[in-house]
Amino acid sequence: MTDCAEIVFAGKSHKPAGTLVLLAAPGLVAGPTARAMGIGDFVRRAAELAGFTAKARSTLELIAPVGGDMQRTVLVGTGELANIGGDDWMRLGGAAMGALGKAKTATVLFERPDGRRLPNGAAADFALGMKLRAYTFDKYKPTAGRDDEPQRQRIAVSIVVADVTRARRAWTARAALAAGVLLARDLVNEPANVLGPTEFADRAKALTKVGAKVEVLDEHGVRKLGMNALLGVAQGSARPPRLVIMRWNGGRANDAPIAFVGKGVVFDTGGISIKPAQNMQDMKGDMAGAAAVTGLVHALAARKARVNVVGVIGIVENMPSATAQRPGDIVTAMSGRTIEIVNTDAEGRLVLADALAYTEDRFKPKIIVDLATLTGAIIVALGHHHAGLFATDDVLAAKLLAAGKATGERVWQMPLGNEYDRQIDSKFADVKNVGGRDAGAVTAAQFLKRFVKDTPWAHLDVAGTAMGSPQTEINRSWASGWGVRLLDRLVADNYER
Numbered sequence: 001m002t003d004c005a006e007i008v009f010a011g012k013s014h015k016p017a018g019t020l021v022l023l024a025a026p027g028l029v030a031g032p033t034a035r036a037m038g039i040g041d042f043v044r045r046a047a048e049l050a051g052f053t054a055k056a057r058s059t060l061e062l063i064a065p066v067g068g069d070m071q072r073t074v075l076v077g078t079g080e081l082a083n084i085g086g087d088d089w090m091r092l093g094g095a096a097m098g099a100l101g102k103a104k105t106a107t108v109l110f111e112r113p114d115g116r117r118l119p120n121g122a123a124a125d126f127a128l129g130m131k132l133r134a135y136t137f138d139k140y141k142p143t144a145g146r147d148d149e150p151q152r153q154r155i156a157v158s159i160v161v162a163d164v165t166r167a168r169r170a171w172t173a174r175a176a177l178a179a180g181v182l183l184a185r186d187l188v189n190e191p192a193n194v195l196g197p198t199e200f201a202d203r204a205k206a207l208t209k210v211g212a213k214v215e216v217l218d219e220h221g222v223r224k225l226g227m228n229a230l231l232g233v234a235q236g237s238a239r240p241p242r243l244v245i246m247r248w249n250g251g252r253a254n255d256a257p258i259a260f261v262g263k264g265v266v267f268d269t270g271g272i273s274i275k276p277a278q279n280m281q282d283m284k285g286d287m288a289g290a291a292a293v294t295g296l297v298h299a300l301a302a303r304k305a306r307v308n309v310v311g312v313i314g315i316v317e318n319m320p321s322a323t324a325q326r327p328g329d330i331v332t333a334m335s336g337r338t339i340e341i342v343n344t345d346a347e348g349r350l351v352l353a354d355a356l357a358y359t360e361d362r363f364k365p366k367i368i369v370d371l372a373t374l375t376g377a378i379i380v381a382l383g384h385h386h387a388g389l390f391a392t393d394d395v396l397a398a399k400l401l402a403a404g405k406a407t408g409e410r411v412w413q414m415p416l417g418n419e420y421d422r423q424i425d426s427k428f429a430d431v432k433n434v435g436g437r438d439a440g441a442v443t444a445a446q447f448l449k450r451f452v453k454d455t456p457w458a459h460l461d462v463a464g465t466a467m468g469s470p471q472t473e474i475n476r477s478w479a480s481g482w483g484v485r486l487l488d489r490l491v492a493d494n495y496e497r
Contacts, residue, residue, distance in 0.1 A: 002186055003179075005097065005134035007127045009167040010107075010158045017069040018105030021096050023113055024054040024075040031111040033160065039073075047075060055079060057091055057473055059099035070107075074099045081114055087408040089122045093129025094473030100155060108159045123161045124170035130157060131178040132474040132481075137189040173303040176210075177488055180299030181481035187291035188467055188479030192267035192284045197234075197315040200266060200287065201242040204294050204313070212301040217243040227354035229333040230314050233347040236271055236324025237317035243355070246294065246311040248301040251497060257308040258495050259365035259455075260297075260487060261355050263348040263372035264290030264315035271318045271344030272326055285479060286348070288466035289371035290315060292483035299488050306497040312359045314351040318344070330429045334358060335451050338429035346433045348372050349444055353451040360455050366495070367396055368457045370448065371466075371483050377440030378414075379464040386412040387465045387482070390445035393456035399494050400458055400486070406493075409486035411460065420446045 012033060022034055028047050030040035043062070052060040056079030064070035076096045078084060100106055110123050134155065161167045187195065187203065195203075201216045208214055219240040222231060227243070234241035244264075247257070265286040269275060275283070290313035297311040325331075329341045331350075335357040339350065352370055359368060378388040387404075389411040391397035397413055404410040423435030423443045431450055435443030445459050465482040475481075 002135055002137060002182055003131070004136055004154050005131050006154065006156045007131060007171070008158055009123065009164050009171065010160050011164050012160060012162065014107065014158055014160050015069065016107035016109075018071055018107065019100055019103040020064060020070045020073045021100075021106055021108040022073065022075055023078050023092070023109070023111065024052070025078045025081050025113040026054045028052070028054060029113055031109060031113045032115045033109050033111055043073065043075065053077070056088070057095040059095055061099065078113065081112060086406060087125070089125035090129035091408070091473045093126035094133035096126075097130040097133035098473065102153060103155055104153060106155060106157045108157065110159050110161050120166070121170045123159055123167040124174040127159055127171055128174040128178055129474050131175070132181060133476065135182055135185060135475070135477055137186065137477055137479070140191075176302035177299045177485060179302060180295035180488070181484045183298050184288075184291040184295030184481035184484050185477050185479040187294065188285045188288045188481070189477065190284070192317070196239045196266055197242045197264075197317060198239065200264060200290070200315050201244050204244045204246060207246055207294070207298055207301060210298060210301040211248065211304075212297055213247040213249070215245040217245075225358060226332070226334045227358070228331040229339055229350040230316060230354040232325045232329065232331045232341065233265070233271070233318050233350050234316040236321045237319040239317050241314070241316040243358070244313045244315065246297040248297055248305065248309045250300070250305050251308040255308050256366045257310045257363055258491060259359050259363055259368045260293045260309070260311045261352060261359050261368060261370040262290035262293035262311070262313040263287065263352055263370070263374065264313045265348055265351065266315060266317050268318045268345070268347065269320055271324050271347060272320050273343045273345040274320055275345060282468060285467035286373050287315065288373050288462060288479065288482070291479075292371050292462070292466065292481065292487070295481060295484040296487050299484060300491060305491060307491055307495050309491070310359065310363050310365065312355050314355040316347075316351055318347045333451065337431060337450065340426040340429040340432040342432045343434045346444070348374050349433060349447050352448055356448060356451045360452060365455060367393070368452060368455050369400070369460065369487065369490075370458075371460045371462055373463040373466055374461045375441045375444050375463055377444075378461040381414070381441060382412055382464060384464040384469045386410045388441055388461035389413045389458060390416055390442070390461070391458040392416065392449065392452070393458070396456045396458050399490055403486050403489040403493060407485045407489050409465070409482055411486070414445070415442060416445060416449060
């Protein structure tokens with residue numbers, strides 16, 4: 001089960017049932033609806049006895065007051081109300097869902113404890129946090145549900161708000177965004193024996209159900225385009241590559257699109273330059289960039305975003321075999337540049353080189369943003385809390401930084417510079433695919449930069465944030481779906497009509 005929460009919005013006449021969730025601020029004064037229900041004093045006394053101080057995103061479980069259909073009460077601390085902003089409402093929703101445990105029904109009294117008006121969209125953000133936190137990926141655990149392996153049951157949540165119409169309107173867009181994030185998580189969590197290039201492409205085709213147009217190029221189509229960099233990576237695998245083009249046309253007919261490009265290596269052994277065995281199983285997630293692009297296009301199409309968008313993903317498997325690419329090989333990319341293959345484990349940049357050139361040449365977009373689990377070096381530099389941002393355009397970089405701050409999917413700008421190009425100059429070709437140990441994330445970005453001409457371009461290295469990232473209030477999954485919310489916000493704030 002992946003989507004484990006059904007969320008609806010209700011008015012103040014709704015009768016609470018199951019678990020009652022209340023927001024609590026320091027001072028433990030209950031909100032006006034809770035006071036009207038006659039439970040304000042009970043909640044305050046019980047919280048004081050438990051030493052609960054309503055610290056931000058802290059929770060406390062109480063027995064429900066006598067009477068009514070409520071089984072228990074959960075308090076969710078807001079912290080100081082004056083400090084709430086950014087993604088705080090969403091994180092509060094995630095904390096609330098985390099405290100619900102095995103509950104099958106819950107009612108949230110969504111009101112500020114001080115009774116003041118809530119910001120527009122706050123209830124929808126809270127619901128988004130609940131939806132993302134409820135996600136679980138247990139489809140391959142047939143024993144889930146036993147006492148020793150508890151399974152998240154589907155939970156029905158009613159969120160009581162003052163203005164139901166406004167909350168439902170805001171939730172329509174958030175629900176589409178949640179679906180995009182969960183799709184990305186599902187794709188990254190799938191094992192590679194289930195999700196090969198063909199299967200990934202088939203799942204992308206399903207975006208036609210939300211109104212996107214999807215085009216899939218097989219190996220013959222890719223070869224006709226001269227994508228020899230991408231094909232070189234794929235040639236060691238028995239499973240042929242795919243190039244998937246997803247389009248959502250919600251803007252004016254003549255508007256140039258916003259373009260997103262994703263690395264889709266469904267499994268990366270390293271090829272002939274094979275990786276160590278330890279933790280190689282995590283390389284099923286080396287397609288997280290492509291998963292994020294797929295989830296993003298789903299979200300934009302499902303919420304009917306007023307913008308033209310194209311998402312391009314190159315999907316391959318990197319395997320060692322008798323037909324695999326060798327160190328020392330030279331390939332000619334779609335752009336005409338020749339590439340010396342120094343290390344076959346630097347394969348993602350080869351896939352992106354052709355996908356970036358194709359996207360720019362065919363669609364003439366306003367901007368291009370690519371996402372890739374590209375280097376371990378970015379994890380050494382930034383850990384798991386920021387993605388690396390490289391950009392040729394300061395305005396685009398600023399927009400991404402702002403979107404990261406607003407959503408909590410934070411990026412940190414890294415340098416680009418001609419001095420790094422010397423590390424990837426080749427004696428035998430136009431460029432080589434690695435530049436040595438020093439500044440590995442930077443030289444990888446410099447490599448990609450050579451395959452983009454004049455379009456403002458940004459590269460997001462998400463190796464530390466897309467898989468195996470820290471557990472948060474809104475994610476308990478190995479795959480985070482990182483990038484979908486960031487880029488949806490980038491589009492909404494800067495490019496929609």
